[in-house]
Amino acid sequence: MRPADLVREALLSVTRFPGRSMLTALGTVLGAAAFVSTLGLVSTLGQQVSASFDVRRATEVLVQPQDQGADTGWQSEKSLQRLRELNGVRAAGPRVLLDERPTTRAIGVPVQGVRLMGVDPPALRVIGPALAEGRLFTEYDERNALRIVLLPRSVADQLGVTRTQAAVFIDNEAYTVAGIFDDVTRRPEALTAALVPFRTAGKLTSANPKRDVIIETAPGAAQQIAHQAPLALKPEAAEALRSIAPPDPKTLRREIEDNVTRSSLMVSLVTLVIGTVSIGNAATASIATRTAEIGLRRAVGGRPAHVFAQLLAETTVLGALGGAVGAFLGVCVTSAVSLWNGWTPVIDLRLALVASAVCAAAGLVAGLVPAARATRIQPVAALQR
Amino acid sequence: MLELIAASRTYDDGHPVHALKPTTLAIGNGEYVTITGPSGSGKSTLLNLLGLLDSPTNGGYRVSGDETAGMSAGHLGSLRGRLFGFVFQAFHLLPGRTALENVELGMLYGPHRRAERRARALRAIEKIGLAHRAHADPRTLSGGERQRIAIARAIAGTPRVLFCDEPTGNLDSANTATVLRLLRELNAEGLTVVVITHDPEVAVAGTRTLTVVDGHVEEA
Ligand SMILES: Nc1ncnc2c1ncn2[C@@H]1O[C@H](COP(=O)(O)OP(=O)(O)OP(=O)(O)O)[C@@H](O)[C@H]1O
Ligand SMILES: [Mg+2]
Numbered sequence: 060m061r062p063a064d065l066v067r068e069a070l071l072s073v074t075r076f077p078g079r080s081m082l083t084a085l086g087t088v089l090g091a092a093a094f095v096s097t098l099g100l101v102s103t104l105g106q107q108v109s110a111s112f113d114v115r116r117a118t119e120v121l122v123q124p125q126d127q128g129a130d131t132g133w134q135s136e137k138s139l140q141r142l143r144e145l146n147g148v149r150a151a152g153p154r155v156l157l158d159e160r161p162t163t164r165a166i167g168v169p170v171q172g173v174r175l176m177g178v179d180p181p182a183l184r185v186i187g188p189a190l191a192e193g194r195l196f197t198e199y200d201e202r203n204a205l206r207i208v209l210l211p212r213s214v215a216d217q218l219g220v221t222r223t224q225a226a227v228f229i230d231n232e233a234y235t236v237a238g239i240f241d242d243v244t245r246r247p248e249a250l251t252a253a254l255v256p257f258r259t260a261g262k263l264t265s266a267n268p269k270r271d272v273i274i275e276t277a278p279g280a281a282q283q284i285a286h287q288a289p290l291a292l293k294p295e296a297a298e299a300l301r302s303i304a305p306p307d308p309k310t311l312r313r314e315i316e317d318n319v320t321r322s323s324l325m326v327s328l329v330t331l332v333i334g335t336v337s338i339g340n341a342a343t344a345s346i347a348t349r350t351a352e353i354g355l356r357r358a359v360g361g362r363p364a365h366v367f368a369q370l371l372a373e374t375t376v377l378g379a380l381g382g383a384v385g386a387f388l389g390v391c392v393t394s395a396v397s398l399w400n401g402w403t404p405v406i407d408l409r410l411a412l413v414a415s416a417v418c419a420a421a422g423l424v425a426g427l428v429p430a431a432r433a434t435r436i437q438p439v440a441a442l443q444r
Numbered sequence: 445m446l447e448l449i450a451a452s453r454t455y456d457d458g459h460p461v462h463a464l465k466p467t468t469l470a471i472g473n474g475e476y477v478t479i480t481g482p483s484g485s486g487k488s489t490l491l492n493l494l495g496l497l498d499s500p501t502n503g504g505y506r507v508s509g510d511e512t513a514g515m516s517a518g519h520l521g522s523l524r525g526r527l528f529g530f531v532f533q534a535f536h537l538l539p540g541r542t543a544l545e546n547v548e549l550g551m552l553y554g555p556h557r558r559a560e561r562r563a564r565a566l567r568a569i570e571k572i573g574l575a576h577r578a579h580a581d582p583r584t585l586s587g588g589e590r591q592r593i594a595i596a597r598a599i600a601g602t603p604r605v606l607f608c609d610e611p612t613g614n615l616d617s618a619n620t621a622t623v624l625r626l627l628r629e630l631n632a633e634g635l636t637v638v639v640i641t642h643d644p645e646v647a648v649a650g651t652r653t654l655t656v657v658d659g660h661v662e663e664a
Contacts, residue, residue, distance in 0.1 A: 060552065060553050061557075063558075064552060064558070068552070071541065071545075075539075075540035075541070076540065351534075351536055352536075352538055354536075355536045355538075355549075356549075356552075356553075357497075357521060358495075358497060358524065358530050359524075359525055359530070359549065359550045359551075359552070359553060359597070359601075360521055360522055360524055360525015360526065360552075360553035360554060361521060361525070361552070361553045362517065362518035362521040362522065362553070363517050363518060363521070364518060365521075365553055437498075438497045438498075439492045439497045439498045442497070442530075442532055442534075442536065443488060443532075443609075
């Protein structure tokens, strides 16, 4: 008997009852589909992350004290000056975040709770509000701690403020609206707060003001500045400050990919084991209904080795077909999800080949026990009904 | 050509059943042997020994002068495939394969390549008069047609001996007559035929009749 005959026989057996075969191979179909689609989506997403990674966020560093209650000397002009002199710092300024204050457009109009954020002009430059109207703070406003305020569009709408130069009352004190902005380049929390000059905020009392320094760096300098900033701001006790820099996009991407790849492989592996067991079970069960066929094959000259090889070939073909169908499904899923999200699908066809090969191997392993069992069928017993 | 030498067969699951008592028997080339006897007397046991589907518990069996005791299952298998053809009461055609493919299966483990197997299968199907049904699914064939396809499967590889265990057991008298005519033709062409039957009409068709009673084989 030639190998080609063996494969043809196996294909005949497997394809004559496609429904039953597909059910048997369902585990490998799912395993291969999971394998190909998750890995496909990982590389698609990876591509996407690096394509659309926010370069602006990658040039931002935040410095916080370990203990908010402690001294505020590190926010002084002298400290900030040292920081601004560092190579790679584009702008740096202090902030103070106060808790919600009762805010209203006029006495008698409903009051909203709005958080206050005190920023000096360089800090404001780091935040980069996109002004719809009005102006930003100036050094003059800052020096004189003027009662002026910048409102994000959403807060202005809530308060019913429609134009600049209008007054709003914060804690019953009147402030002039200097500008209204639609968006920010950094620090999205500014989109839900009222921005006032740093010194103006410093004069207000607050239960627990949160202080920090925000820095815009040159591209690629964020990690290094994050390292140097605490020392520049507080040379005598740099460890009292903590820098937060965005992760390096390349590292981030690799981490995400590694994580997802690992869990995807786990899921695929588990499904594959289930697939192997289900093929093995189905093959073992089908032996009982196929004793006559096996007896006949023995009667017409089939050796036990032929029976063994045939059943092994069947489960292998079944695994390979299941793997191929699953890989195809996986490619479809990857493409569909990518299309849906407007991404460019990244599909490595080698994955599909690997999936089919691994599933074929699973089928081979699954067939060992039932095939060995089938060789024990005696032709006589099988043929007398 | 086929020689049983004091061969016996005892089934032993729990308590022993002496299905075939020690039997010495020779069947020559070109004979047409019918085997009759009551149910459970040991006819199939005898046929299975002769066809190498089973081995004697004691005694010997020579095929063309070669002792078969001690041969491996694989060796017995190829000997069986080369020299013998089998027809059973239940036709044992595989569903989901055409009549032609079922006939080809009879030669799968033999020496012929695929094209040759196909050519021989077509010839065999023509011989049994079902060429027009070659591509039918066996489930759509009548009982008589199925048994003729089974005979085609048994003879397509040109065996030397054809063993039939109740080949007409599931057939009406018209189909029985067709099958008998076929067997006679095949025998006339030189094929050795060994047939088990309950049917007196079939029993008289042969040139030699063996009667099995309670595991004893007697010439009639
Ligand atoms: N595999 C087996 N295990 C145990 N006993 C068996 C086995 N096969 C046959 N026998 C017993 O051996 C005896 C002979 O059986 P055999 O099948 O040869 O009879 P038979 O003459 O072919 O009967 P029938 O005409 O009903 O087919 C019977 O008593 C039967 O029960
Ligand atoms: Mg019988």
